[in-house]
Amino acid sequence: MFDFFIHVASIACLYGVLALSLNLQAGFTGLVNFGLIALFGCGTYGAALASGMGWHPLLGLPAGIAMAALLGLFYARLGRKLSSDYWGIATLSIAEIIRISVTNEQALTGGAQGISGLPLLFAGLKPYDGVARLALYAAVLALVWLFCQRLVKSAFGLSMKLMREEPQLARSLGYDLDRIRRVVMLVSAAIAAFAGFLYAHYLTFVGPDQLVSPETFLIWSMVIIGGIANNRGVIAGAFLMQFAMAYVPFVKDALDLPTDFVAAARLIIVGGGLLAFLLWRPKGLFPEKVGGSNGR
Amino acid sequence: MAGKLLELKDVSKAFGAHKVLDRISFGVSAGEIVGLLGPNGSGKSTALNVISGFLPSDGGEIRLQGDNITNVSAQRITGHGLVRTFQLPSMPHRMTVREVLQAGASGNASLASMLKPFRFDDELDELLESFRLTHVADLPASALSGGQKKLLSVATALRSKPKLLCLDEPTAGVHPNLRSDMVTILKRYRDKGVAILVVEHDMLFIRELCSRCVVLDRGEIIADCAPRELEDNARVVEAYLGKAVEKGKVAL
DSSP states (O other), rough: OHHHHHHHHHHHHHHHHHHHHIIIIIIIHHOOOOHHHHHHHHHHHHHHEEEEEEEEGGHHHHHHHHHHHHHHHHHHHHHHTTTTHHHHHHHHHHHHHHHHHHHHHOTTOOOOOEEEOOOOOHHHHHHHTTHHHHHHHHHHHHHHHHHHHHHHHHHHHHHHHHHOOOOHHHHHHHHHHHHHHHHHHHHHHHHHHHHHHHHHHSSEEEEEGGHHHHHHHHHHHHHHHTTTTHHHHHHHHHHHHHHHHHHHHHHHHHOOOTTHHHHHHHHHHHHHHHHHHHHHHHOOOOOOOTTTTOOO | OOOOOOEOOOOEEETTTTTEEEEEEEEEEEEEEEEEEEESSSSSSHHHHHTSSSSOEEEEEEETEEOOOOOOOHHHHHHHEEEOSSSOOOOOOOOOHHHHHHHTTOOOOOOOHSSSSOOOOOHHHHHHTTTTGGGGGGGGGSSSOOHHHHHHHHHHHHHOOOOOOEEEEEETTTOOHHHHHHHHHHHHHTTTOOOEEEEEEOOHHHHHHSEEEEEEEETTEEEEEOGGGGGOOHHHHHHHHOOBBOOOOTTO
């Protein structure tokens, strides 16, 4: 049971990093990205590429970040021509195109079978390897949180919020909205790819099933439920959602429910939770703090 | 027009077949406050939108400090020193008044400087005080009244240290006491060399503030004179009150 707790907490940390990435885009800048999972996938496939090519595993990180940066810039470029909602649809479509391409490509990605046998971090530290990994993921989460906090509380953070709410006012004051979009997409793409790289070396397997669009909506539910534009809130959302979904099988066993219950209950937790919060508590469990910039 | 900070030459704008600006030409010098007047639909706000890059022009040339800014994007024009406000300023829900005002300072800043920690400085406090916004400084900007939002938008534009400030009806909905404060503040900035182009209907405000008025009617300039000369200008009277049908009478 302890190992299971460590496992769920480890995954929650990595999803917390992803939620922080989405929060920079959607929470603070108003970039409604439904294709976040593709940026995460750049990180997982970066790790897989390094493994497949026989490189040092750490080289998978810059490879993943470079791919995510390119994709992030492409998303940002699309944002120049598309309004917010159409941009969201475009990002979802691109993420799906990438997933389908990866599924059908064999040489580099291993197709639908994916790539397995990636090295597991701290495998030599048994029986403390799980705790060591959790400590690493928690440290990464803390560092990314600190970075995001500094960013959103800076003058650049003010420009992100102004773009989110009053783009016309931002333009009239000289803010280059394309540059803001580019920087936010680059930074958050790198963060998502970092999470992907760690995830790949945790599961030791990379496959296209990890890139399905419900994964993006799971991250959205973490952000909405935790508190959009609140960095602590979205981490809380990531832990809440991960633990809620992880403990569904125990509820099934306790109540002697059919196996189908697990998949259905997880969908209900994500979809129902998202809907309930959007209707009754749209600011989430930890609402955004107005006036939290660094100035005083 | 040599030496003008802002120069418009034969600037035109049409929406379909409807000509909104028909080859208008005028200039604004540094340290000058010019009123842009005219009845509703005369093209004042369109002129401001074209000058500030929010609408492309169909013809003509606009220069700011000698640089051609015709059809340059709004944010780039701000880099040349032109900042504008809007007729109906909309303010963010999740930023405080102080934060919005601070945002006025970094519009053209480099990315590196924007990522450094900042502090709310004395200049920001002075602007809050001047525009009587100190007591609401930590409220969400959207919570302000319509008049206060106007004041905040003017203060935010001034925070960006413009060379030319374009104001679109800055006093609509503003309390008369604050309106006279605004005259004092804007004249103070004029004395520092800031040029101001103001679209306004309030003639009292125009008389107190402006040294010159440009009057538009149906997209054409019909007068360019001192405010006190406006009432003696037959074309201006006709544009505002209608055509005189008989000596001593006007058709309303």
